[in-house]
Amino acid sequence: MVQIIYFIKSEKVKSNGECPIYAKIKFEQQSITMSVRQNISLKRWNFTNNLRNPLKLEKEKVIKASLDSLLLNFERKVSQLIRENSLVDMNAIKHEIIGRPAKKEQTIGLLDIFEIHNSAFQKRVNVGERSAASLQKYKRSKELIKLFLSKNYGLENIALDKVNGSFIYNLESFLRYESVYKGKVGIKNNSVVKYFKNFKTVCNFGLKLELIVRNPFNKFEGRLQVKDAIYLTKEELDKIEKKIFHIERLEKVKDIFLFSCYTGYAPIDAQSLTDKNMICNNAGDFWIVTDRIKTGIRANVPVLPTAHRIILKYKGLQLGLIPSMSNQKMNAYLKEVADLCGIDKNLTWYVARHTFATTVTLGNGVKLENVSAMMGHSNVKQTQHYAKVLDSSVNDDMKRLTEIYS
Incomplete structure (x- = not known):
């Protein structure tokens, strides 16, 4: 764990012919050099094989004991810091061992x-x-x-x-x-x-x-407990799309919700979209081009027919592509929409995003990587959850088929 190499500095020879002994101490990527405050002649240092051979002179035995003690002190201190999950600073240990406190740098909290x-x-x-x-x-x-x-x-x-x-x-x-x-x-x-x-x-x-x-x-090793995301089936999506509301606020909520179902944009991203985010490529296809506000990741989405109709319906009536509404009001009104459409699910704005990932895209064979990119996910793992949800749905359907044909 801790490695020490002892050497003498012959260029610092004293008048009595003795040279100071130094130690080079290594721990992982750290390396320090220090004087051990002991002296020995070059002749005796070489004769005793750097004090490794059996020693006869009392003075050399004392020096050897001092060197062994130094190694032991470093090993004990490093082991203690590791047990305490504290930072191992070899310079600080050196100053502590020689009894001279290291200059304390300003510690950042x-x-x-x-x-x-x-x-x-x-x-x-x-x-x-x-x-x-x-x-x-x-x-x-x-x-x-x-x-x-x-x-x-x-x-x-x-x-x-x-x-x-x-x-x-x-x-x-x-x-x-x-x-x-x-x-x-x-x-x-x-x-x-x-x-x-x-x-x-x-x-x-x-x-x-x-x-x-x-x-x-x-x-920290904690993990998210992943729950199945609520999303709409194709039949439920059709129910909402075909329903005409004579109350303006509910019709508006329906359109905002459907827009997110067919684009996958989160509330904060959907509300920030303007005409500048709409482009038409050389093939005549419309795209929404933007960066997700939450992550800053690019999330470009092709404009599907339903989303395009909604954009045209509200064009010029507000600054954004779609009407603006608070998340709180949106979720409250969606409960009314669900009741009037006979959908027994807790509809929220984020159910629209989940529906885009499952029913609209993955359920129609769009590649996982492409869905991940359109949703602005930072990695594919975030999108894989929706694929698992679909697998579960398929399993439930097949169980019903098994019951019918058994």
Whole structure:
């Protein structure tokens, strides 16, 4: 684990003919050199094979014991730091062993990293590269860490090298069972995992800026508990599409919902689309070209006939491609739409996005990679969940067939 090579500096020979002994100490990628504060003549150093041979002179036995003690001290200290999940700094260990405290550099705290990250993220929000909602999640993540530090440790901040396995375990426990938000105690598993993902992202930002040397949140091993996404079948989609509402707000909600069913855009992305996002290629096909506000990932989607009819229906009536409506109102009105169409599902705006991924695209043979690109997913794994949902649906259908023909 710790390697030490001893050598003498013959160029620093003293008047009595003795030379100082030095040690070169290595641990992983770190290497330091230090004087061991012992001296020996070049002749005796070579004669004893660098003090490796059996020794007869008392002085040389004392020197050898000193060298062995030095190695033992380094090994003990390194092992202790590893057990504590703390940063191993060989220079700091050296100064501690020789009794001369190392000059303390200004230690950056966990909340300092959050502040730097969130300030940089705010600039991206200001120019429209990222969403204000995403920034709010990072701010909330910082507040949770701040609350945890105050309640569990009585601290206003904590150095990154003190964020160890015990800290991670206690933080997870605090989030799950003790944190209070709007009168509700505890946070559910998936939200906890997402908060830890934010913690990791912030510290990775610190790594990128070389403000820290490790990401302590890589120790967290929690996983999302994936639930089947609610989506509409082709029959249910047709029901909504054919239904004519004589109440203007419901007709408008229906059109916004269908637009998302046939484009896959999330609420915040759908609301931000304008004529500038519409292009027509050389073949005469219309496309919507944009970057997802949440992730900044390009998500270009061909305009299917239903979506195109909705765009033309509302053209020139508002700034965007489709009418604007808050997420809260949209979800409330969708409950009415579901009831009036005889659909026994909890319709939300995100059901439209799930429907695009399953019924509209994957269910019609569109390649998984292409669906992932159109939805603006950062990797195909996010899209694979929808494929599994479809597999489950196929299995249910085949069971019904088995019952019919058995």
